[in-house]
Amino acid sequence: MSYEDWFRKDRLPHIFCAGCGNGTIINCTLAAIEQMDWKKDDTVFVSGIGCSSRASGYIITDSLHTTHGRAIAFATGVKMANPNLNVVVFTGDGDLAAIGGNHFIHACRRNIDITVVCMNNQIYGMTGGQGSPTTPKGCLSSTTPYGCVESPFDLSELAIAAGANYVSRWTSYHVKELEKAIKTGFETPGFSFIEALVQCPTAFGRRNKFKQVSDQIEYMKAHSLLKAKYDRLVESGEPVPTDMFIVGELAHRKRPVMGAKP
Amino acid sequence: MKLAIDETRCKGCNLCTKVCPYHIFQAGKKPNKKGIVLPELDRPERCANCRLQYLYGRTLCGVCQLTCPDQAIHWVDEEPYEPMKVAIEY
Ligand SMILES: Cc1ncc(C[n+]2csc(CCOP(=O)(O)OP(=O)(O)O)c2C)c(N)n1
Ligand code: SF4
Numbered sequence: 001m002s003y004e005d006w007f008r009k010d011r012l013p014h015i016f017c018a019g020c021g022n023g024t025i026i027n028c029t030l031a032a033i034e035q036m037d038w039k040k041d042d043t044v045f046v047s048g049i050g051c052s053s054r055a056s057g058y059i060i061t062d063s064l065h066t067t068h069g070r071a072i073a074f075a076t077g078v079k080m081a082n083p084n085l086n087v088v089v090f091t092g093d094g095d096l097a098a099i100g101g102n103h104f105i106h107a108c109r110r111n112i113d114i115t116v117v118c119m120n121n122q123i124y125g126m127t128g129g130q131g132s133p134t135t136p137k138g139c140l141s142s143t144t145p146y147g148c149v150e151s152p153f154d155l156s157e158l159a160i161a162a163g164a165n166y167v168s169r170w171t172s173y174h175v176k177e178l179e180k181a182i183k184t185g186f187e188t189p190g191f192s193f194i195e196a197l198v199q200c201p202t203a204f205g206r207r208n209k210f211k212q213v214s215d216q217i218e219y220m221k222a223h224s225l226l227k228a229k230y231d232r233l234v235e236s237g238e239p240v241p242t243d244m245f246i247v248g249e250l251a252h253r254k255r256p257v258m259g260a261k262p
Numbered sequence: 263m264k265l266a267i268d269e270t271r272c273k274g275c276n277l278c279t280k281v282c283p284y285h286i287f288q289a290g291k292k293p294n295k296k297g298i299v300l301p302e303l304d305r306p307e308r309c310a311n312c313r314l315q316y317l318y319g320r321t322l323c324g325v326c327q328l329t330c331p332d333q334a335i336h337w338v339d340e341e342p343y344e345p346m347k348v349a350i351e352y
C-alpha cells in the first residue's frame with residue numbers, strides 16, 4: 001500500500017535530530033521506489049559516513065554503510081558485478097564533494113547506471129558543524145567562525161559538467177517534486193544525481209539565524225528559483241537574483257551508459 | 263481511515279504544522295512522558311486522504327507524511343461501526 005514497508009521498523013525512530021531534513025529525503029526516495037516495481041531483493045542502498053549516510057541502515061533491503069567518501073566507489077563495484085541490481089546511493093555534501101569528490105566526478109564521467117541522492121545540508125553535521133565544500137559564503141560554522149570566505153561548490157553544475165545523464169535539485173520543502181525527480185532519476189539509464197537541500201537545525205540552523213526548524217524551510221522555499229523561471233529571466237535579459245538557487249530538472253540527456261541492465 | 267501520530271516516533275519538530283493545506287496539525291501544548299510536545303490534530307476527518315484513499319486506491323495529498331522527518335504520521339483503519347464526525351470544508 002505505501003512506502004512504509006521499506007523501512008526497518010525495528011530501527012525506528014532513527015537517530016537524526018528533531019527536525020533534521022534527512023528523514024524527509026528518505027521518505028521521498030522510498031515513495032519514488034514504491035512506484036517503480038522494484039523488488040526488495042534486487043535493490044541495494046549504499047552510503048558513506050555522515051548523518052545523511054546513516055539512511056541506508058534504516059531501509060530493509062541489502063545495504064552497505066561504507067567508509068567516508070567511498071559510497072560511489074562501492075556502488076560502482078556492486079553495479080559492475082551485477083548490473084541487474086538497482087543501486088541507490090545516499091550521501092552528504094561532505095561525503096560526496098569533499099573526501100569523495102573524485103569518485104563523484106569519475107562516476108559522472110563513466111555515467112554508471114546508479115542513482116545518487118545527496119542530502120546537502122551545507123555543513124558537516126555528524127562531526128560538529130565544520131564548514132563543507134558547499135557552505136555558502138558568509139555562513140557560520142565551527143571552522144568558519146567569522147563567516148565562510150570560500151566560494152561553494154554547485155554540486156549539480158559539477159555533475160552536469162562531469163557528464164551525468166540526469167541531474168535535478170530540490171529541497172526538503174518540495175517533497176512531491178523531489179519524489180518525482182528521484183523517480184525520473186531511477187528511470188533514466190546512466191548516472192542520475194539528485195541534490196536535495198536539507199535543513200540541519202543542530203549544526204547549521206542554530207549558527208545561522210534559523211531559530212526554528214521551520215525558519216530554514218521557509219528560507220529554502222523563498223529562495224528557490226524554478227528552472228523554467230530562471231530560463232525566462234535569462235532569455236528576456238532580466239537580472240537573475242543572486243541570493244537564490246535554481247531548483248528543477250537541470251539535465252536530462254542520453255550519453256553512453258556503463259553498467260546498464262542487460 | 264483515521265490520521266494518527268505515532269508517539270514513539272514523533273520528535274515534536276512541528277514541520278507538519280506548516281505543510282497541511284487544511285492546517286490540521288496544530289502546535290501542541292503539553293509534553294508527553296518523553297518530554298516531547300506532540301502536535302494536536304484539529305478536526306482530522308477533513309484530511310483528503312482519510313476520506314478518499316480507499317475510493318481512489320492510492321494516497322491522496324500525503325504531504326504531511328512525506329515531510330515528517332520521523333515517519334510518525336500514518337493512517338489507521340477505524341473500528342467497525344466506530345462513530346465518525348463528518349466535517350466538510352467549503
Ligand atoms: C577518512 C575519514 N575522515 C574523516 C572522518 C570524519 N567524518 C565523519 S562524518 C564527516 C563529515 C560528514 O559530512 P556530510 O557528508 O556533509 O554529512 P552530514 O553529517 O552533514 O549529513 C567527517 C569529516 C571519517 N569518518 N573518516
Ligand atoms: S547534526 Fe544535522 S544532519 Fe546530523 S542529524 Fe542533526 S540535524 Fe541532521
Ligand code: SF4
Pocket residue numbers: 267271272273274275276277278279300301329330331332333334335
Ligand atoms: S513532522 Fe512528524 S516528527 Fe515533526 S511534529 Fe509533526 S508528526 Fe512529529
Ligand code: SF4
Pocket residue numbers: 265281282283284285286308309310311312322323324325326327
Ligand atoms: S494528507 Fe494532506 S490534507 Fe491530509 S493531513 Fe496530511 S497534509 Fe493535511
